[in-house]
Amino acid sequence: MADEETILAAATRHLNRHHTASMGDLAKGIGVSRATLHRHFATRETLLHTIARRALDRWEAIQDEAGIEAAAASGDPAALDTALRALLRGFLNVVDEHGFALTVHLIADLPALVERGERLEDREIAFYAALQRAGMLRADLPARWISGALFGLLVALRDRLLRGDVAPRDIERLLFTTFFDGFRPAAEETS
Amino acid sequence: MADEETILAAATRHLNRHHTASMGDLAKGIGVSRATLHRHFATRETLLHTIARRALDRWEAIQDEAGIEAAAASGDPAALDTALRALLRGFLNVVDEHGFALTVHLIADLPALVERGERLEDREIAFYAALQRAGMLRADLPARWISGALFGLLVALRDRLLRGDVAPRDIERLLFTTFFDGFRPAAEETS
DNA sequence: ATCGTTTGCGACGAAGTTGTCTCATAAGAA
DNA sequence: TTCTTATGAGACAACTTCGTCGCAAACGAT
Numbered sequence: 289m290a291d292e293e294t295i296l297a298a299a300t301r302h303l304n305r306h307h308t309a310s311m312g313d314l315a316k317g318i319g320v321s322r323a324t325l326h327r328h329f330a331t332r333e334t335l336l337h338t339i340a341r342r343a344l345d346r347w348e349a350i351q352d353e354a355g356i357e358a359a360a361a362s363g364d365p366a367a368l369d370t371a372l373r374a375l376l377r378g379f380l381n382v383v384d385e386h387g388f389a390l391t392v393h394l395i396a397d398l399p400a401l402v403e404r405g406e407r408l409e410d411r412e413i414a415f416y417a418a419l420q421r422a423g424m425l426r427a428d429l430p431a432r433w434i435s436g437a438l439f440g441l442l443v444a445l446r447d448r449l450l451r452g453d454v455a456p457r458d459i460e461r462l463l464f465t466t467f468f469d470g471f472r473p474a475a476e477e478t479s
Numbered sequence: 480m481a482d483e484e485t486i487l488a489a490a491t492r493h494l495n496r497h498h499t500a501s502m503g504d505l506a507k508g509i510g511v512s513r514a515t516l517h518r519h520f521a522t523r524e525t526l527l528h529t530i531a532r533r534a535l536d537r538w539e540a541i542q543d544e545a546g547i548e549a550a551a552a553s554g555d556p557a558a559l560d561t562a563l564r565a566l567l568r569g570f571l572n573v574v575d576e577h578g579f580a581l582t583v584h585l586i587a588d589l590p591a592l593v594e595r596g597e598r599l600e601d602r603e604i605a606f607y608a609a610l611q612r613a614g615m616l617r618a619d620l621p622a623r624w625i626s627g628a629l630f631g632l633l634v635a636l637r638d639r640l641l642r643g644d645v646a647p648r649d650i651e652r653l654l655f656t657t658f659f660d661g662f663r664p665a666a667e668e669t670s
Numbered sequence: 671a672t673c674g675t676t677t678g679c680g681a682c683g684a685a686g687t688t689g690t691c692t693c694a695t696a697a698g699a700a
Numbered sequence: 701t702t703c704t705t706a707t708g709a710g711a712c713a714a715c716t717t718c719g720t721c722g723c724a725a726a727c728g729a730t
Contacts, residue, residue: 308499310687321708326689425662429653432644437657440635444627453623462620466628470661471616501717512678517719677726688715696707 292328295320297385300339304387304450311335340395343386347408350378357411360418368419375415376438376467380459383446409435441466483519486511488576491530495578495641502526531585531592534577538599541569548602551609559610566606567629567658571650574637600626632657 295318302309302317311332315322329335351357359371395401416431425434441463448454454462486509493500493508502523506513520526542548550562586592607622616625636654639645645653 311689312687322688323691323709324707327706330689332688423664426660426664429656429662430645433639433653433657434662436635436639436644437632437653437662439638440631440633441628442631443634444631447630448624448627453627454621462624462628465620466624466661468661468663469617470657470659471620471625471628472659473614473617502719503717513718514679514720515677518676521719523718672730674729675727677724679724680722682721683719685718686716689713691712692710694707694709697705699704700702 295325295328296339296342299335300342300385300387303339304385336394337398337401340398340401343394344401344404344408346382346386347405350375350382351408351411351415354378356415360415363418363422365422365424368422368424371415372419372424373464375412376463377460379438379442380445380463383442383459384449384456387446438467486516486519487530487533490526491533491576491578494530495576527585528589528592531589534585535592535595535599537573537577538596541566541573542599542603542606545569547606551606554609554613556613556615559613559615562606563610563615564655566603567654568651570629570633571636571654574633574650575640575647578637629658 298318299314302314306313306317309317311325312322314335315325318325325335329338354371354374355367356371356375359367362368395405413431413435416425416434419425420427420431445454445459445463449456449459489509490505493505497504497508500508502516503513505526506516509516516526520529545562545565546558547562547566550558553559586596604622604626607616607625610616611618611622632654636645636650640647640650
């Protein structure tokens, strides 16, 4: 019953909703006793850091599976485009479990994790910069802002998902078209 | 020294950084004693709700000053465009003080505030819908998603501001162009 | 100078949380 | 079955936070 991975996922989902949940709250939400929770994670801090580490693992895996480094190195527009879309789809796959806005605060006190997060972010920003050089993304905006804006869109998407305002099958279209095109109507040839 | 408005603003800024700060932490961060803090706000809950109420006040004022209701009622494209830009600028003015992502969680336990937030959100969504009808915003996306995405962009902007990644004077341009145009490069006539 | 107000400081009990422990029970493998 | 392991329930002290209080000092207006 007590698959550690299961506990972590449940705890993450619960923390997504109630950021300040105590160990007792979490145990109840997960469906295990507080003692069991403590057997798996000696400390509340340990649990939080484990969750954060797992989120970073996922993030890194998504980047790797999308092949952003190879694509950036190649500079090939087609490869870059493919990698970008794979990256976004990877984020969408975990958008419901991982509270992106939350993760950052979970690790604020552990320099090693903070630094690892920054490395992942830098790697991603370098990828966006490559996309800009290849003409696949606007070059008149900082690559760092592209990263930040995408992050914000994912946060918003997750929020809307939680509130049931958007359907899961729509999120890919919403993210892609918003990220690429924004909200200005396509210029039409007015007759 | 103890202007209540000053205390609220300082507490808000501090909570933006440390979501779980105790009354002692807040008092220290603000620069007053814990007793004084309790004299102004009997309970931590009271303080949080006051902050949330203030955020809702600001939000409503921004909507009012932008004149989104009149613009939506008129249906006039020019008026709608003016109101939209005023709305965005209004948000930008408070983006550094108010943690948008935070506010929602502060009021989660007070139905009256939740409801008020939903009313403001609905009013804004009606405004976006009017913009869509007038052809000023894409009509192929839910107005509710427009609202959410804008929210996400503001969260991201605030985050980048806090981290010093973007300059205050750039945020208006970043927000406007991202919101309207996204990150796809403008189609160029390749020679 | 004096009075009234506000503030900081320190203390207090009440309440909640944390981490540890014990014990009885349930589950599973040999 | 029997033995091993994992679990739930409960109790425990240590710690933190909270809300309140009393008191002395600082401040401001008259």
